[in-house]
Amino acid sequence: MDFTDVSLVALRVFRAVAEHGTFTAAAASLGYTQSAVSRQIASIERAAGAELLERRRDGVRLTSAGRVVMRRATVVLDEIDATARELAGLPGQAGTVRLGWFPSAGATLVPRALVALRRSDPGLHVVSREGGTPALVRALRAGxxxxxxxxxxxxxxAPDDESPPLALQTLTERALRLAVPATHPLARGDFVDVADLRGQRWIAGSLSGADRLMGVWPGLDERPEIAHVARDWLAKLHLVAAGCGITTVSASLAPAAPPGVRILPVRGGPRELRRLLLARLAHPPSDAVTRVAAALRAAALDSETPGASSPLS
Structure with a gap:
C-alpha cells in the first residue's frame, strides 16, 4: 500500500465518483472522458491495494476501504481548497458551511434561514445547492x-444503509397537501375529499425513475391521467395556476404559491405525512455547522407558526 504517488486529480475524481454514483456522471461533472475517470480510479485502487468502489448495475458505492480513503481524501482536498481560498482572499473554510437542500426547501425555509444568519452571524459564509435526496446523501458521504x-x-x-449512519434530526412533520387552480371545483371548500381525486388531471415528476409519480396523490385507486410532466416545483405551481391540472405539494410551499393557486389539505384515506430532515455525518460538527443548523431549525419552527413572515421581510 503506497499513496505517495496518488495525485490530487485522482483524489478529486474519486470524490466525484462517490458523490455522483456513476463513472459517467462523474466524468460529465469534471469534463473528463469516462475512460480517464476509470484510469484515475484504477490508480488509486492500486495504491490502496483494495477495491474502493463496489460496482453495481445501478452505479457504484463505497466499500469499507473506500470509506476510509474517502474520509482521509476529504481532509486533504478541503485543506487544498482552504489554501486556495485564503490566497484568493475569500472566506476561510472554518467560516464556510456547504448546505444541500431538496427543491422545495429553497422556496421559503432556506432563504429565511440565510436572512437570519446575515443578521446574527455576518461573518459566516454559506454556500448551497439543490439536489434530490440520493444525490445529497452521496455528497454528504463524499464530504x-x-x-x-x-x-x-x-x-x-434511513436515507441510506451506509455505516456509520447519518446523524438525522426531524425539523417538521406535516401532512402532504394539494395544489389546485383557484377556479377549480375542488377549490370551493377548505379541504379536498380524497374520493374527489378520481378522474383528475395531474402534473407529475419525470417520466421515469423514482420520482415518476411525484405530484400524484399516493394510493390513488386508479391509473392517473398525467397531463404535464415537470420536475421544478415552481413550474408545477404555475401550470396549476394556468388551470392545467393539480399536483401534490409540501405544506411549506403555501406561502410561495403564485396567484391563482390554492393549497388545500386532503381529507379521507390514510394521512400522508412528510418529514423535513436535517442530515450530517456522525462526527461532531464544527461551530459554524452548528450555527447554520440552529438557524435552519429556527426557520422550520417559524414556518410552523400561522401567519409566519415572508423569508425576506
Missing part, C-alpha cells in the same frame, strides 16, 4: 457538503 435538508415519506427509512 462535498456539510449539511443536507432532506424530504422523507412513509415508511420513513
Amino acid at each position: 462535498s457538503i456539510d449539511l443536507a435538508l432532506l424530504a422523507s415519506g412513509p415508511p420513513f427509512r
